[in-house]
Amino acid sequence: MSAAVFVGLTTLDIAYLVDNYPAEDAKTKAVDQYLGAGGPAANAAVAYAHLSAVGPTLVTALGAHQLTELVRSELVACNVAVVDANPASAQQLPISSIVVARLASTRTIISLDASRMSAPFDDTFVDVLDDAHVVLVDAHYPDLALGMAGEAQRRGIPVVLDAGRWMAAHDAILPLVDVAICSSAFAPPGVDDVVGYLRDRGPAKVAITDGANAIRYSTPEGVGVLDVDAVEAVDTLGAGDVLHGAFCHFTAAGHEFVDALDRAAQVASLSCRYFGSRRWMTHHSVES
Template identity: 30%
Template sequence: MTIACVGITVLDRVFRVSQLPTTGGKFVAKDYFEVGGGPAATAAVAISKLGTPVEFIGRVGSDDVAQTMLREFASYGVGHSHVKQFENAASSFSAILVDDAGERMIINYQSAQLSRDPEWLKKISFEQFQSVLCDVRWIPGAKYALEQAKCLGIPSVLDADITPEDITELVELADHVAFSEPGLAKFSQVDDPLEGLRIAQTKTNGKVYVTVGSKGCYWLENGELCHQPGFKVDVVDTTGAGDVFHGAFALAVADKMDARAAVTFSSAVAALKCTKLGGREGVPDRSTAEAFIKANT
């Protein structure tokens, strides 16, 4: 079994601070480190750490940032033979502030020189994958991948986080649309996530979900509202928690878990991730996640 993760890969430059700034000024970081990030890329790392083969499909520049991210993929066992490098382009990176409560502030930069044209994806045989996960940071690429999944009967997952672009086409195509709370608010144009879910359901024949931080995950099952509470852990850093949730969810979908089991599994993996600093270090192996679920349900 192999899973495809299509989207963005980013180098995260992480600064530890006591509190997130609320005004302009000068601030001193208590710690600093660099680690790979990006929704689809971190989802791919999560899948690999959970013990399942995965291929990341996305774009990078021709700089040292790209080499750093590709080396990290290799260290985590993430396949990256379908990563497209563009000459004279800068790879994506983010500045991230993380406070003592584990909350974070992210500022991302994507170079306009990274071509959005998905034509090169036609060289990839999507028949090899048992599920396809797409983020919303590369809309043309996600659209092509979701169309391929639908044509081939491969289950697909959309990580529907907030983005300035219209994602209606992607929502319509995906079998499972997992919104972040801000992503759902923007898509549905309402602040109440439960009302937003019902609005989102009118836009797709797939299943819709929304993650609401420590409150857990809500989804609709045959028109009925379902809920999985968040697992309680000692939070160190929430960076990448949503990305890890989506990676675990794509694995659960490939394993043909039902919605309740898939959400429970994904929630547990994301919660355990939050117990360590960084978006990837805390991702558990599968046996640890399953033992955690058994001990906490």
């Protein structure tokens, strides 16, 4: 199996597990904590690496800040190769602060995302596409997404878009995308028919995820829904990222769109049973 390339945001995640959300101006003792690499592209790359046992490449921005080594070392330990689009930057890596409420099975995230980090595209980055069967972009770094997706399209490599929420960059990126997997929070301004909007702008295959609810999908052959496994959720943090990484794995392994989406949803559901973005991997048997 050839590897995949993931393009987009990497953060440092600091997550706390509590029974209930803290009251305002209060102190709360956490039940558990997690510290590690996060962000849509990074989490998806880690999930892919676990499922495929083939090291993918993550094209992102890390920089030279002292916090970066925490993230870089974990990614390397997870068998993810990193191409840093801004290695000399002294800007602090984006930090996501997360509270996971166990009894509500919900999480709240506060993050700067990519708002203070620069990630210019360089033509040399496309060398990592030589052995790739799939490319995922998350649009947090538009220049990187456009450059890598454009080259992947020229080479005939399928491009998957992870769209958790609407970003202005999506208008330029969508014509380069083959598969768009969006959350129900993806809401382009003035658009009622999100699936139709996506299909009109490029992607032939579209899926809309909605947490524990069924996944809606559309292909040239028709539309349908996929039920999501009911699980006793502890933490939904990163579940969407796991789904995207798993989808890329099953796609690269030769599964057709609906089957790959169904299998990926099963893995994402499993991940919700465990706190943090990695613990699910110790409870999952790798399969193709």
